[in-house]
Amino acid sequence: MPINHPNLHLTQLAGAIPAWSGNIKPDDLQPICRNVHDGGGRLVALWGSDDREQGNGYSLHIALVNEAGLICLSVPLPAGQPGYPDVSSIFPVANRMQRATYDLLGIYAHEGQDHRKWLRHGAWHGGSFPLRKDFDAAQSLTDDADNYPFVQVEGQGVHEIAVGPVHAGTIEPGHFRFSVVGEKMLRLEERFGYTHKGIEKRFESMSLQQGAKLAGRVSGDSTVAYAWAYAMAAESIAAVTPPERALWLRALFLERERIANHLGDLGYLGNDVALSFGFTQFWILKEQVLRNNGALFGHRYLMDSIIPGGVAADLTEPGKRTLFEECSLLEREVRVLRGIYEEHAGLQDRFIGAGRIEPRLAAQLGLCGLAGRASSQAWDTRVQFPCAPYDQLDVQMATYRNGDVAARVIVRFDELFESLRLQREILGRLMPGGELSLPLEKLPALGFGAGMVEGWRGEVLVAIHTDTDGNLARVHPHDPSWQNWPALEHAILGNIVPDFPLINKSFNLSYSGQDL
Amino acid sequence: MYQLIKQIIKTGIKTDAAPLPDEALRVTTQRLHEEILHVFGSALNIRHVDAGSCNGCELEIHSLSNAYYNIEGLGIKFVASPRHADMLLVTGPVSRHMVTALRRTFDATPEPKLVVAIGECACNGGIFCSNDGSPDGGGESYASCGRVANVIPVDVVVGGCPPTPTAILQGILTAVSAQKQ
Numbered sequence: 204m205p206i207n208h209p210n211l212h213l214t215q216l217a218g219a220i221p222a223w224s225g226n227i228k229p230d231d232l233q234p235i236c237r238n239v240h241d242g243g244g245r246l247v248a249l250w251g252s253d254d255r256e257q258g259n260g261y262s263l264h265i266a267l268v269n270e271a272g273l274i275c276l277s278v279p280l281p282a283g284q285p286g287y288p289d290v291s292s293i294f295p296v297a298n299r300m301q302r303a304t305y306d307l308l309g310i311y312a313h314e315g316q317d318h319r320k321w322l323r324h325g326a327w328h329g330g331s332f333p334l335r336k337d338f339d340a341a342q343s344l345t346d347d348a349d350n351y352p353f354v355q356v357e358g359q360g361v362h363e364i365a366v367g368p369v370h371a372g373t374i375e376p377g378h379f380r381f382s383v384v385g386e387k388m389l390r391l392e393e394r395f396g397y398t399h400k401g402i403e404k405r406f407e408s409m410s411l412q413q414g415a416k417l418a419g420r421v422s423g424d425s426t427v428a429y430a431w432a433y434a435m436a437a438e439s440i441a442a443v444t445p446p447e448r449a450l451w452l453r454a455l456f457l458e459r460e461r462i463a464n465h466l467g468d469l470g471y472l473g474n475d476v477a478l479s480f481g482f483t484q485f486w487i488l489k490e491q492v493l494r495n496n497g498a499l500f501g502h503r504y505l506m507d508s509i510i511p512g513g514v515a516a517d518l519t520e521p522g523k524r525t526l527f528e529e530c531s532l533l534e535r536e537v538r539v540l541r542g543i544y545e546e547h548a549g550l551q552d553r554f555i556g557a558g559r560i561e562p563r564l565a566a567q568l569g570l571c572g573l574a575g576r577a578s579s580q581a582w583d584t585r586v587q588f589p590c591a592p593y594d595q596l597d598v599q600m601a602t603y604r605n606g607d608v609a610a611r612v613i614v615r616f617d618e619l620f621e622s623l624r625l626q627r628e629i630l631g632r633l634m635p636g637g638e639l640s641l642p643l644e645k646l647p648a649l650g651f652g653a654g655m656v657e658g659w660r661g662e663v664l665v666a667i668h669t670d671t672d673g674n675l676a677r678v679h680p681h682d683p684s685w686q687n688w689p690a691l692e693h694a695i696l697g698n699i700v701p702d703f704p705l706i707n708k709s710f711n712l713s714y715s716g717q718d719l
Numbered sequence: 720m721y722q723l724i725k726q727i728i729k730t731g732i733k734t735d736a737a738p739l740p741d742e743a744l745r746v747t748t749q750r751l752h753e754e755i756l757h758v759f760g761s762a763l764n765i766r767h768v769d770a771g772s773c774n775g776c777e778l779e780i781h782s783l784s785n786a787y788y789n790i791e792g793l794g795i796k797f798v799a800s801p802r803h804a805d806m807l808l809v810t811g812p813v814s815r816h817m818v819t820a821l822r823r824t825f826d827a828t829p830e831p832k833l834v835v836a837i838g839e840c841a842c843n844g845g846i847f848c849s850n851d852g853s854p855d856g857g858g859e860s861y862a863s864c865g866r867v868a869n870v871i872p873v874d875v876v877v878g879g880c881p882p883t884p885t886a887i888l889q890g891i892l893t894a895v896s897a898q899k900q
């Protein structure tokens with residue numbers, strides 16, 4: 204058993220990764236969370252569901268991870284008073300997730316420290332909850348402006364800089380409130396929710412297949428990771444395993460997504476310290492990857508290439524040769540560019556020491572994914588819980604201790620080379636022929652499944668609950684940005700305002716993925 | 720430094736030819752005089768606004784700046800403030816939480832101005848809204864106002880999820896070209 208607790212009875216879920224689920228009482232929530240926390244485990248996601256149609260109240264769901272695997276716990280709550288014990292005192296990262304769950308569903312944490320709204324601005328009233336089943340998704344409630352109580356910093360010479368939601372560059376909308384003295388940042392407070400477009404509610408009126416497309420658009424830059432996690436969750440409920448060829452192709456797509464994004468980020472990080480050469484060079488390489496995707500798989504970002512039951516795009520033998528050539532080109536060019544970055548004094552001067560998260564703080568905050576690995580948090584789903592075909596690939600994890608912009612750059616370089624190695628390996632093992640998918644029309648009734656995939660940014664989780672007819676009752680997509688956005692507020696402390704864009708870019712987190 | 724210069728020389732020029740305007744993308748009659756279009760055509764400032772997209776469309780807008788599409792080579796520049804802009808490039812279904820920001824950005828952009836809606840979501844609300852099959856639905860929900868035209872006037876729309884950089888460029892060039900009869 205992944206956790207030992209007298210009141211905990213877990214059932215192992217079918218599927219690609221080691222995962223368990225079980226129901227617990229509200230009183231057992233904190234002791235079990237503490238148990239996982241003290242054993243070095245983390246909170247991955249927290250969400251809720253409205254189960255009143257099944258004659259119950261509401262449920263709180265949490266996904267925890269420790270060295271054994273993923274543990275999904277459900278806490279049934281009474282319809283009249285759907286409160287549960289606060290989890291954020293054990294896992295600080297739960298804070299925003301608890302607040303968002305209240306905004307969307309009206310279930311709340313007792314004794315929580317922070318009761319401010321999170322995803323709700325003015326689009327719906329405080330007393331109405333979009334994810335309740337009796338909420339009409341088509342209605343339009345209000346267009347009120349947001350009124351959010353930011354924490355104010357006082358003192359001589361302190362002033363505020365308010366940035367966003369519309370930013371200066373081509374990026375997603377969000378608001379940053381800086382408190383500064385001169386150029387030095389004393390505090391950053393983030394305010395998100397601007398791109399909330401009702402994704403979770405939308406899932407509830409979709410078929411399994413439509414849902415796959417929507418999952419692929421939670422965060423467009425991670426479309427492969429989301430589509431795979433969604434498919435993995437569905438396949439877990441149906442207890443089916445896609446054909447082998449489909450699994451190899453999925454891994455190929457996921458690594459290509461990582462390659463494209465890392466190339467893009469490395470280019471922008473050069474650009475942000477005024478080395479536009481870096482942008483030009485890396486984006487030529489990225490464009491070549493995207494063009495190969497378009498020519499070989501029909502979509503530059505591989506959207507809709509993964510479907511429940513398998514994949515919807517194949518690779519021909521000539522296509523394979525194209526990708527082998529691409530690998531050689533990228534390996535050669537990136538090696539040259541890495542040398543140039545490493546020897547460029549001006550660039551290193553800006554990278555080193557900027558936006559540092561110490562390993563201890565990273566552990567406390569539950570930092571994950573690429574940014575976590577740059578701060579010694581050695582978690583990579585492909586390594587710890589290798590689903591097929593990663594179980595045959597022996598992925599090498601890249602970790603560094605420094606936790607600064609420079610470390611996040613190095614992790615990107617290392618992962619880029621590792622993904623290229625994996626791509627070669629996958630291409631070499633992908634034998635011609637074989638089915639691309641198995642039919643998966645409908646899911647069993649009252650099922651639950653979860654999928655977790657290491658996207659380029661970090662672990663992407665998708666949880667699916669089905670209703671009495673096997674339709675999607677509740678789908679929760681979780682982005683690693685939930686974990687890492689709060690860390691950015693710490694990373695900037697003591698840095699100067701002009702370094703913020705660089706530090707922010709070195710994390711490159713998703714707005715859409717957390718706004719839902 | 721030697722490596723850097725060597726790499727630049729070795730890379731050479733990658734830029735593809737720019738696409739031609741396409742009348743089919745135009746949704747409102749060209750409002751601007753030819754003289755203004757002439758000026759816009761050789762020096763256009765664009766402010767991008769993400770009004771709720773999934774970030775997919777942004778990836779392709781970024782691509783416009785790479786060496787293959789070389790948008791700056793055409794005299795087109797992305798600027799940091801709407802006050803410096805001639806054109807707004809708007810992506811995403813307009814989330815209700817972005818309505819005020821989008822309207823204010825539009826108001827802050829001086830006349831004469833153009834608006835180009837980028838991507839399926841910006842054209843009709845996309846996958847985030849149930850249109851119930853009606854072409855005029857516009858794709859609204861509790862969280863989304865649907866297409867961009869529901870909030871601010873739009874001159875040109877570019878479909879696709881996300882549209883390719885070439886398609887986006889074509890949309891931009893259509894907006895600044897004189898209307899063909």
Ligand code: SF4
Nearest residue numbers: 772775838839840880
């Ligand atoms: S059109 Fe497609 S890529 Fe663009 S925002 Fe909408 S879903 Fe994302």
